[in-house]
Amino acid sequence: MRRISVFGITGSVGESTFDLLMGQGGPDAYRTVAVTGGRRVARLAEMARALRAELAVCADEACLDDLRAALDGSGIAVAAGDAALADAAAMPVDWAMNAIVGAAGLVPSLRALQAGAVLALANKESLVTAGPLMMATAAAHDTRILPVDSEHSAIFQALVGEDIAAVERIVLTASGGALRDWPLERLATATLAEALAHPNWSMGQRITIDSASMFNKAMEVIEAREFFGVSPDQVEVIIHPESLIHSMVGYHDGAIMAHLGAHDMRHAIGYALNWPQRRPLPVARLDLAQVGQLTFRTPDLVRYPALRLAREVMQAGGLAGAAFNAAKEVALDHFIAGGIGFQDMAALVEAALARLSTEMRLGNAVPTLEDVRAMDHLARIRAGEAARGLQKNR
Numbered sequence: 001m002r003r004i005s006v007f008g009i010t011g012s013v014g015e016s017t018f019d020l021l022m023g024q025g026g027p028d029a030y031r032t033v034a035v036t037g038g039r040r041v042a043r044l045a046e047m048a049r050a051l052r053a054e055l056a057v058c059a060d061e062a063c064l065d066d067l068r069a070a071l072d073g074s075g076i077a078v079a080a081g082d083a084a085l086a087d088a089a090a091m092p093v094d095w096a097m098n099a100i101v102g103a104a105g106l107v108p109s110l111r112a113l114q115a116g117a118v119l120a121l122a123n124k125e126s127l128v129t130a131g132p133l134m135m136a137t138a139a140a141h142d143t144r145i146l147p148v149d150s151e152h153s154a155i156f157q158a159l160v161g162e163d164i165a166a167v168e169r170i171v172l173t174a175s176g177g178a179l180r181d182w183p184l185e186r187l188a189t190a191t192l193a194e195a196l197a198h199p200n201w202s203m204g205q206r207i208t209i210d211s212a213s214m215f216n217k218a219m220e221v222i223e224a225r226e227f228f229g230v231s232p233d234q235v236e237v238i239i240h241p242e243s244l245i246h247s248m249v250g251y252h253d254g255a256i257m258a259h260l261g262a263h264d265m266r267h268a269i270g271y272a273l274n275w276p277q278r279r280p281l282p283v284a285r286l287d288l289a290q291v292g293q294l295t296f297r298t299p300d301l302v303r304y305p306a307l308r309l310a311r312e313v314m315q316a317g318g319l320a321g322a323a324f325n326a327a328k329e330v331a332l333d334h335f336i337a338g339g340i341g342f343q344d345m346a347a348l349v350e351a352a353l354a355r356l357s358t359e360m361r362l363g364n365a366v367p368t369l370e371d372v373r374a375m376d377h378l379a380r381i382r383a384g385e386a387a388r389g390l391q392k393n394r
């Protein structure tokens with residue numbers, strides 16, 4: 001039986017992963033080593049029981065007693081806190097899914113790779129903050145990362161049997177998010193609820209807001225560069241409101257290979273789960289005649305400054321990705337809390353990055369985990385200062 005672990009199983013990608021695992025035989029087909037969650041303890045316990053996991057871990061230490069009570073008599077071990085999460089990720093498995101949101105996903109990613117697991121990676125922050133370290137760790141432990149972000153899964157699939165040297169460009173599709181048809185001057189007034197009304201995908205709260213601001217796409221541009229090893233100018237973004245083409249690869253001979261499917265994360269998760277095979281998946285089948293037409297537009301960099309910032313981050317290299325992600329997380333926290341406006345998020349990130357231009361330099365060295373953590377910490381401080389500046393001016 002394949003040994004597996006799922007980190008962040010209680011989230012949006014985690015729930016879809018659980019759904020697929022149960023549909024493919026659950027505990028009769030997989031030996032589940034560890035499952036982890038944040039604060040949804042009752043759900044975490046339910047999933048741990050259903051999969052007959054060996055260990056359940058909640059990231060929040062305050063939840064340990066509740067988790068212990070919920071799993072009493074089940075024979076499933078419990079633990080809590082960041083160190084317990086890292087230890088759980090280091091337990092040997094054949095396949096691990098990292099569906100944690102945010103920078104907290106990096107250590108579990110690295111631990112899983114160091115333990116030799118094939119890592120199904122939804123946590124794009126791992127690659128944005130520490131791409132060279134992630135790729136080097138996978139290589140050093142003779143294992144690999146399978147992308148789960150739908151765009152990167154699409155590209156990965158469009159590359160099967162091809163030589164990466166024959167790739168001319170990678171075209172990431174973007175829905176444009178909840179506010180894509182708003183007049184530019186109204187964007188500054190967008191509320192949390194408005195930013196959360198995603199037209200196509202149902203996802204966690206943070207990535208949904210990041211879709212409206214295109215910070216999510218900015219992260220994905222960096223993620224694509226790191227994962228596929230292409231140069232920054234080979235990664236393009238196109239708005240595709242129907243979200244049915246999940247991304248494309250353009251080759252030197254002019255051919256473009258596109259990946260299409262219904263917008264359901266179980267496509268990408270299922271591909272990573274069953275890779276290198278394809279197994280039937282419980283997703284809707286596309287009826288293109290009914291869809292009728294697919295449309296595209298060029299993203300406006302004034303409307304989406306995050307895309308411009310992604311270019312600058314890639315040019316800067318070093319620890320710029322770690323700084324970018326941390327500043328973006330702080331900006332998002334402030335927007336969710338109502339402290340800054342929708343458009344202020346990009347202004348905040350830009351201001352924080354400007355103050356870190358010296359510290360983010362690293363030459364050609366592969367960053368260490370300590371480098372990345374130090375930059376994450378510093379960028380949160382700078383972003384906090386920038387937030388106070390913006391709040392004063394409101």
Ligand code: NAD
Binds near residue numbers: 039124
């Ligand atoms: P989510 O918020 O729904 O779930 C996040 C999971 O991480 C939960 O289990 C939560 O308990 C856990 N978690 C949160 N903070 C944590 C912390 N500090 N330490 C440990 N665990 C913590 O998020 P999601 O939408 O499922 O996204 C997960 C990741 O996948 C993100 O990196 C996101 O960008 C990426 N992703 C998501 C989708 C999607 O459809 N939701 C698509 C592509 C990529």
Ligand code: MG
Binds near residue numbers: 150151220
């Ligand atoms: Mg995506």
